[in-house]
Amino acid sequence: xxxxxxIIGNGMAPGRMLEHLLEKAxxxxxxxxxxxxxxxxxxxxxxxPVLSGEKDYEEIIIHGDGWYIKHGITLYKGHxxxxxxxxxxxxxxxxxxxxxxxxxxxxxxxxxxxLPVPGKDLPGVITYRDLDDxxxxxxxxxSREKAVVIGGGLLGLEAAAGLAxxxxxxxxxxxxxxxxxxxxxxxxxYLLQKExxxxxxxxxxxxxxxxxxxxxxxxxxxxxxxxxxxxxxVVMAVGIRPSVGLAREAGLAINRGIVVDHGMQTSDGxxxxxxxxxxxxxxxxxxxxxxxxxxxxxxxxxxxxxGASFVHSxxxxxxxxxxxELFSLxxxxxxxxxxxxxxxxxxxxxxxxxxxxxxxxxxTVLYGETADGAxxxxxxxxxxxxxxxxxxxxxxxxYQGGAPLDPMAAVAALPDDAEICGCNGVCKGRIVSTITExxxxxxxEVRAHTKASAxxxxxxxLVEQLMTLTLGDSYxxxxxxxxxxxxxxxxxDVRRLIKAxxxxxxxxxxxxxxxxxxxxxxxxxxxLNYYLVCDWPDDYADDYQSRFINERVHANIQxxxxxxxxxxxxxxxxxxGELRAIADVVxxxxxxxxxxxxxxxxxxxxxxxxxxxxxxxxxxxAGFISGQAYAKGLRTVKTCVGSDWCRFGTQDSTGLGxxxxxxxxxxxxxxxxxxxxxxxxxxxxEATCKDIGVICVDSGFEIHFAGAAGLDIKGTEVLGLVxxxxxxxxxIVALTQMYREQARYLERIYKWAKRIGLDxxxxxxxxxxxxxxxxxxxxxxxxxxxQVDPWSERVSGKDKHEFLPMASxxxxxxxx
Amino acid sequence: xxxFAIGNIADIPLRGAxxxxxxxxxxxxxxxxxxxxxxxxxxxxxxxxxxxxxxxxAKAVTCPLHNWVISLETGKALGADEGAVKTIALKNDxxxxxxxxxxxxxxxx
Ligand SMILES: Cc1cc2nc3c(=O)[nH]c(=O)nc-3n(C[C@H](O)[C@H](O)[C@H](O)COP(=O)(O)OP(=O)(O)OC[C@H]3O[C@@H](n4cnc5c(N)ncnc54)[C@H](O)[C@@H]3O)c2cc1C
Ligand code: SF4
Ligand code: SF4
Ligand code: FES
Numbered sequence: 001x002x003x004x005x006x007i008i009g010n011g012m013a014p015g016r017m018l019e020h021l022l023e024k025a026x027x028x029x030x031x032x033x034x035x036x037x038x039x040x041x042x043x044x045x046x047x048x049p050v051l052s053g054e055k056d057y058e059e060i061i062i063h064g065d066g067w068y069i070k071h072g073i074t075l076y077k078g079h080x081x082x083x084x085x086x087x088x089x090x091x092x093x094x095x096x097x098x099x100x101x102x103x104x105x106x107x108x109x110x111x112x113x114x115l116p117v118p119g120k121d122l123p124g125v126i127t128y129r130d131l132d133d134x135x136x137x138x139x140x141x142x143s144r145e146k147a148v149v150i151g152g153g154l155l156g157l158e159a160a161a162g163l164a165x166x167x168x169x170x171x172x173x174x175x176x177x178x179x180x181x182x183x184x185x186x187x188x189x190y191l192l193q194k195e196x197x198x199x200x201x202x203x204x205x206x207x208x209x210x211x212x213x214x215x216x217x218x219x220x221x222x223x224x225x226x227x228x229x230x231x232x233x234v235v236m237a238v239g240i241r242p243s244v245g246l247a248r249e250a251g252l253a254i255n256r257g258i259v260v261d262h263g264m265q266t267s268d269g270x271x272x273x274x275x276x277x278x279x280x281x282x283x284x285x286x287x288x289x290x291x292x293x294x295x296x297x298x299x300x301x302x303x304x305x306x307g308a309s310f311v312h313s314x315x316x317x318x319x320x321x322x323x324x325e326l327f328s329l330x331x332x333x334x335x336x337x338x339x340x341x342x343x344x345x346x347x348x349x350x351x352x353x354x355x356x357x358x359x360x361x362x363x364t365v366l367y368g369e370t371a372d373g374a375x376x377x378x379x380x381x382x383x384x385x386x387x388x389x390x391x392x393x394x395x396x397x398x399y400q401g402g403a404p405l406d407p408m409a410a411v412a413a414l415p416d417d418a419e420i421c422g423c424n425g426v427c428k429g430r431i432v433s434t435i436t437e438x439x440x441x442x443x444x445e446v447r448a449h450t451k452a453s454a455x456x457x458x459x460x461x462l463v464e465q466l467m468t469l470t471l472g473d474s475y476x477x478x479x480x481x482x483x484x485x486x487x488x489x490x491x492x493d494v495r496r497l498i499k500a501x502x503x504x505x506x507x508x509x510x511x512x513x514x515x516x517x518x519x520x521x522x523x524x525x526x527x528l529n530y531y532l533v534c535d536w537p538d539d540y541a542d543d544y545q546s547r548f549i550n551e552r553v554h555a556n557i558q559x560x561x562x563x564x565x566x567x568x569x570x571x572x573x574x575x576x577g578e579l580r581a582i583a584d585v586v587x588x589x590x591x592x593x594x595x596x597x598x599x600x601x602x603x604x605x606x607x608x609x610x611x612x613x614x615x616x617x618x619x620x621x622a623g624f625i626s627g628q629a630y631a632k633g634l635r636t637v638k639t640c641v642g643s644d645w646c647r648f649g650t651q652d653s654t655g656l657g658x659x660x661x662x663x664x665x666x667x668x669x670x671x672x673x674x675x676x677x678x679x680x681x682x683x684x685x686e687a688t689c690k691d692i693g694v695i696c697v698d699s700g701f702e703i704h705f706a707g708a709a710g711l712d713i714k715g716t717e718v719l720g721l722v723x724x725x726x727x728x729x730x731x732i733v734a735l736t737q738m739y740r741e742q743a744r745y746l747e748r749i750y751k752w753a754k755r756i757g758l759d760x761x762x763x764x765x766x767x768x769x770x771x772x773x774x775x776x777x778x779x780x781x782x783x784x785x786x787q788v789d790p791w792s793e794r795v796s797g798k799d800k801h802e803f804l805p806m807a808s809x810x811x812x813x814x815x816x
Numbered sequence: 817x818x819x820f821a822i823g824n825i826a827d828i829p830l831r832g833a834x835x836x837x838x839x840x841x842x843x844x845x846x847x848x849x850x851x852x853x854x855x856x857x858x859x860x861x862x863x864x865x866x867x868x869x870x871x872x873x874a875k876a877v878t879c880p881l882h883n884w885v886i887s888l889e890t891g892k893a894l895g896a897d898e899g900a901v902k903t904i905a906l907k908n909d910x911x912x913x914x915x916x917x918x919x920x921x922x923x924x925x
Contacts, residue, residue: 066882070863070882438895438896448896449896517873517874518849518850518871519831519848519873519874521871521874521878522870522871522873522878522883522885523871523886525871525873526871544829544833545829545830545832545871545872546831546871547871547872548871548880549869549871549880550880553869557866557869557880557881559863559865559881561865561869563868588873716919801827801829801834802829805834805835805836805837805842806822806823806827806828806834806835806836806845807820807821807822807823807836807837808836808837808838809820809822809836809837809838809839809917810839814893
């Protein structure tokens, strides 16, 4: 019987726990998660690269929405649990949802500590914990004004570097005499300070904050010594506290964190706790490696295995600021029973210190050059006696045995059980054997299969060296991401070569560009088919076997293998005749669900594949053509009623929408394309989150593009204002053609625009009339071949085999 | 084991598939670019997706629902996923195709 497992908090610890649990005991639990943050599980430790702009939010998602669907897990986003009733075994959220559990996991993480100083609640004072904080910082950074970061630890410095990189004038205040005093000794802390100052960040150590000052919003910070430091943004990063309030109210045993045994069980036998909120063996943790160990242990107990027990290990600390190399591990305080080996190279900005006790390494601080971190970590972990190599130890592994080794050789020399990825506890042997066994060739694949370098990413270099070591020269980390495993070429190269070499069939592309597989795969074939359709509209014969099923049968496949059908309703406008025809079709084919879509269309769901041509035939008689709701192509143009009806309308938005849709239907695009036209800035057609949108104003038509309202939400960018409908159409069509010719398959317009640059797009479409006209003409030419209604073609018998079974073997035959 | 005639190889598009309905459910019959023919149950080991509707490449098909790649020869999921679908014996007699269904399950009627 499935038991009910409820999880409070959807951070990195429970996310990992679920991965283990689904592997060990799939189907044992019906899982429900409540997460106060309104989002899926993402890699919190990569927030700093998002702040600095090196990564996008979508790149740091660990489990996307699809993952929860795939595993049948219910995730309540934006629901904070406010009460646990241990007698009734229920939890209740702030939105009033109550859920009962057989087993409960508390993973509420930590909350940032707020200094109890006057002014701490002023607008403009934020902490650094989640994506909302990053977004608040990015918004504040647009002002390019002054920011103060309180706290010179890991989080504070990553925030400071990010904000400085975004153009803010940043001051870091730290109470202790040197930065990162918990991870670095004073010498390394000093080097770090010099480096940050060199980047224009001001650092004040021994600085005690007395108050945050400001009238209605932050204006500055007042220090104990009376100094005032002006600021419009204050980031408090002075530490975290395990989030235990909920558990305390429920009456669980609490110390610094929620007290759990070595199997992660709390004082209540049906409640487990893990992550930063849990205290095990008298310790609370704030780095992911030990949290992942907790996840492993908890999953194993939940799966009904008994033995697993949490094991403490020291985790190295690294600062994720590009260009700063820093590594710290273990204990490095001075002491009588300790010796140390120090290496300084002032000109190169290198400082290395090993702390030894009884000929064994107990602590390591490396600054400026950290390549040997993994090796020192390995020596420490194994408690290796280093007396033999004492003289050369500090120079690193490369110097052992006389001649210096190159870095590759150093990695080669690491033992198989040397830990490469600290976050996920993955050793060298596991990475190498997985690469060989599974034939992996790309970094992403190694991440997917081993998890190595999939968390904080600071071991990426080591993993890449291991890949080079294992795969030889065939692995080139600097190369572009190949389209798929069938080729080494990236999408852009393939598109360029298709044009340059005049390749006009899929076999020709594969032959000329030396595809490694005989007939491609489900990733490259649809992409190539699109590129060829786009580049050679008159010559290329569309390859249906390379299209995804929806585009092959012109309907949308549903989870049970039936299909849904959406007839085109120009601009979202319909009439009684059309509605009557739809009603008749619904009755005749007993269609189970009729639903209105977000793009102002009517969706008929649950149709058997064999019935599709007959359904289309009936719809066709009423004048309908395919709504192409399945296409990587023009989907819908949504409109509002505009000046014909609406008292605010400035232009005929409905008419323009229909005109655009009639002009552009049937065109294939790299990814789906949805448009909208609103009659005034009240924007009832929601044009400002579409791929392309128009806002009508008294003086003309404002053209927008690159919006998104799916997994990502993003407002559009303005392309420009034009005066007439004709101009609006020409600009929209030219923009679409530019996107068709340049984007990578499945790349939505907002991602393409970000890659190419908005200014470049405006320059070509707005600034260069010649270019615009050329794009427009190429689109018009390709429409000659694209505007064929696929439904009526099939009603007349095209691709008949698609819709009929090859044979039916019935009971009658079986009896023979 | 009984052999049932299901039609001719030319009925299936190259790099394509057709379905055969049987009392035990649908069977997907694939024809690869190299003109080999395979039959497997039309039921993805992941969540039951109709494999006959997937994209066929080399001796494998990619499920249309969540992109698992299934080997047509062994019925096993390839890559990082694990699972398998039943393969069905198939005879190609100069283009005429036959599939084998267990006599027991057919005779049980
Ligand atoms: C900017 C930054 C950089 C970091 N860098 C590193 C690094 O380089 N290396 C490293 O090892 N670690 C790093 N960390 C620490 C690491 O991210 C955390 O240790 C880890 O994410 C904690 O995981 P968790 O699952 O315990 O909690 P969290 O990931 O914090 O998740 C807790 C979740 O529970 C939710 N929640 C809380 N209370 C409730 C409630 N009552 N009801 C419902 N939901 C609730 C919260 O909204 C939150 O989403 C960093 C952290 C930050 C913020
Ligand atoms: S219809 Fe869209 S939003 Fe709804 S479940 Fe499917 S993918 Fe998700
Ligand atoms: S967008 Fe403006 S014109 Fe269109 S319906 Fe809304 S208010 Fe009226
Ligand atoms: S059902 Fe086939 S991949 Fe999910």
